[in-house]
Amino acid sequence: MNRSRSQQIVYWSLVILTLLTLSAPTFVVLGASFTSGNIIQFPPDGFSLKWYAAIIGEQNLRDAFGRSLIVAIICVLVSLPTGTLAGIALSKFRIRGANAIQVYLLLPFTIPLIGSGIGLMLAFGDAGLLGNLWPIGIATAVINLPFMIWAVSSSAVGLDPDLELAAQSCGAGPVQTFFSVTLPAVVPGVITGSLLMFILSLNEFLVSLLLVDARIVTLPVQIYNSIRSIITPDLAAVSVVFIVVAMLAIAALDKLVGLEIFLKSK
Amino acid sequence: MQRSPSSYPIIWRVMDVLETTFAAVWPKGGGKFTPYLMLTPAIVLVGTLVVGLLYIGDSSLRVLDRSTFLFSDYWTLDNYIRALSEPFIFTVVWRSLLGAVIVTIVTLMLAFPYAYIMVRTPSSFVRKFLLIALFLPFFIGQVVRAYGWLIILGNQGIVNDVLGLVGVEPLRLLFNYPAVLFGLVQYMLPFGVLMLAPALTAIPEEIEAASGSLGASWVKTMTHIVLPMAKPGLIGAGLVVLTLSLTDFAMPAILGGGTQDFIANAIYDQFFRTSDQGFGSTLALLLIALGSILVGIIFAVFGAGTLALDGSRK
Numbered sequence: 001m002n003r004s005r006s007q008q009i010v011y012w013s014l015v016i017l018t019l020l021t022l023s024a025p026t027f028v029v030l031g032a033s034f035t036s037g038n039i040i041q042f043p044p045d046g047f048s049l050k051w052y053a054a055i056i057g058e059q060n061l062r063d064a065f066g067r068s069l070i071v072a073i074i075c076v077l078v079s080l081p082t083g084t085l086a087g088i089a090l091s092k093f094r095i096r097g098a099n100a101i102q103v104y105l106l107l108p109f110t111i112p113l114i115g116s117g118i119g120l121m122l123a124f125g126d127a128g129l130l131g132n133l134w135p136i137g138i139a140t141a142v143i144n145l146p147f148m149i150w151a152v153s154s155s156a157v158g159l160d161p162d163l164e165l166a167a168q169s170c171g172a173g174p175v176q177t178f179f180s181v182t183l184p185a186v187v188p189g190v191i192t193g194s195l196l197m198f199i200l201s202l203n204e205f206l207v208s209l210l211l212v213d214a215r216i217v218t219l220p221v222q223i224y225n226s227i228r229s230i231i232t233p234d235l236a237a238v239s240v241v242f243i244v245v246a247m248l249a250i251a252a253l254d255k256l257v258g259l260e261i262f263l264k265s266k
Numbered sequence: 267m268q269r270s271p272s273s274y275p276i277i278w279r280v281m282d283v284l285e286t287t288f289a290a291v292w293p294k295g296g297g298k299f300t301p302y303l304m305l306t307p308a309i310v311l312v313g314t315l316v317v318g319l320l321y322i323g324d325s326s327l328r329v330l331d332r333s334t335f336l337f338s339d340y341w342t343l344d345n346y347i348r349a350l351s352e353p354f355i356f357t358v359v360w361r362s363l364l365g366a367v368i369v370t371i372v373t374l375m376l377a378f379p380y381a382y383i384m385v386r387t388p389s390s391f392v393r394k395f396l397l398i399a400l401f402l403p404f405f406i407g408q409v410v411r412a413y414g415w416l417i418i419l420g421n422q423g424i425v426n427d428v429l430g431l432v433g434v435e436p437l438r439l440l441f442n443y444p445a446v447l448f449g450l451v452q453y454m455l456p457f458g459v460l461m462l463a464p465a466l467t468a469i470p471e472e473i474e475a476a477s478g479s480l481g482a483s484w485v486k487t488m489t490h491i492v493l494p495m496a497k498p499g500l501i502g503a504g505l506v507v508l509t510l511s512l513t514d515f516a517m518p519a520i521l522g523g524g525t526q527d528f529i530a531n532a533i534y535d536q537f538f539r540t541s542d543q544g545f546g547s548t549l550a551l552l553l554i555a556l557g558s559i560l561v562g563i564i565f566a567v568f569g570a571g572t573l574a575l576d577g578s579r580k
Contacts, residue, residue, distance in 0.1 A: 175288045
């Protein structure tokens with residue numbers, strides 16, 4: 001379709017402004033991590049990989065990254081089955097009270113993160129669970145669960161119920177129907193949802209901050225604690241770890257389901 | 267001729283065992299409970315939040331005794347009365363509300379053209395590029411992004427370096443209100459675009475073409491056709507951006523440097539600086555109430571938009 005020149009100019013200048021805003025921090029962090037100087041500078045003062053060598057030597061950063069990974073894996077292990085079942089149930093069945101259930105399942109989004117975090121901190125603290133990593137994994141699963149349900153339910157809508165009937169009339173029992181027909185149909189949603197959950201959990205900052213103690217800080221909390229004191233280039237190098245993980249996740253998402261899935265109208 | 271069961275593929279036998287077990291444990295006619303059973307784990311998981319809310323509710327009703335540092339064993343509304351009468355709370359709430367509204371407006375103004383071009387561009391390369399540029403910051407996390415802004419806006423940062431070249435004294439670009447709002451807009455852009463894009467996809471391109479062929483300028487087409495039809499998406503995106511920025515913690519903490527606290531920072535300080543868990547809980551509940559009221563007002567005025575979980579509604 002032809003669009004007028006003035007429209008192109010207006011839209012593209014806004015898009016370019018947005019692109020700059022979106023990408024500036026990423027590129028600056030990337031650039032700053034390669035500095036050979038001892039202070040954060042951009043453009044960097046010479047090129048070196050010494051800060052990458054430095055972070056590999058730093059036990060506390062490696063440990064913090066390991067803990068973030070554990071939290072993210074627990075989050076996926078918890079939310080994948082939970083969200084998949086709920087997403088299928090919500091999109092395939094007529095449920096009495098479906099609206100109330102939806103409002104309830106959206107609570108993780110409607111309650112502000114600070115509220116969820118404080119509530120979980122009080123509840124987990126009372127149960128004597130604080131100081132472990134797995135409650136943080138559970139917490140990140142809870143606060144992001146609607147993403148998982150959303151992803152699954154939007155791909156389950158495309159499943160023709162006749163397919164399941166066909167499977168059953170060919171002699172498949174309910175279990176086999178579920179695993180051979182229903183589940184494969186929602187796999188794109190499950191992949192999308194799980195990747196989102198993994199990344200959001202790996203990056204989760206506020207709820208982590210509330211649930212960790214000094215012995216079990218996760219990487220985002222570690223970075224936050226460090227930038228409040230003194231900013232050294234090793235932090236930029238650590239941040240690049242997040243950038244690389246994000247790139248890998250985007251590549252995986254694009255390869256497995258295609259990023260365009262997010263443009264589809266429901 | 268009958269084959270021996272052991273010659274069947276292993277997967278068949280596994281399935282047989284599963285089906286038999288399923289039939290044994292599942293009551294006859296239990297089909298109508300299936301969806302509820304499938305929802306149970308999610309309902310239990312979200313239940314932890316409800317339990318958390320009950321804890322917040324309980325501690326919001328207990329006041330701190332400053333001489334013993336113990337909480338009262340009776341319930342009182344003193345914390346709520348205090349919250350509504352302290353001027354600094356009013357300042358913080360006003361700062362957060364105003365900030366959230368500004369951030370929402372700016373984010374939507376930038377997200378709309380971005381989503382529009384992304385959906386409408388004939389080039390799949392441009393579309394992919396815009397998608398990747400959107401997902402990269404989305405997947406990187408708030409702390410790292412705020413850290414990037416610290417490098418850009420700091421006293422020895424890029425902006426001040428460039429200004430120095432043309433002879434301008436270093437400006438204090440960080441730790442002020444605009445810096446926080448700017449950081450929030452950057453944080454919210456991916457949410458805004460991803461909420462808007464499906465709504466724009468749903469608008470048939472032919473309608474725009476028809477409007478154009480009937481003589482409407484692109485501005486007219488935009489204001490009379492596209493924007494009204496994109497309303498559900500705009501509401502959904504606006505709501506998400508509004509509530510997330512109203513309740514944000516990291517950007518005010520990092521880019522505001524303690525001088526630009528939003529409500530979440532005030533709550534955090536009550537818990538971890540002044541150790542007044544009761545008052546902090548009260549503020550948390552008031553924030554939840556404030557958010558819900560805002561959402562309620564917007565739902566009442568504009569409708570629920572795209573925020574439905576069952577995937578079937580527009």
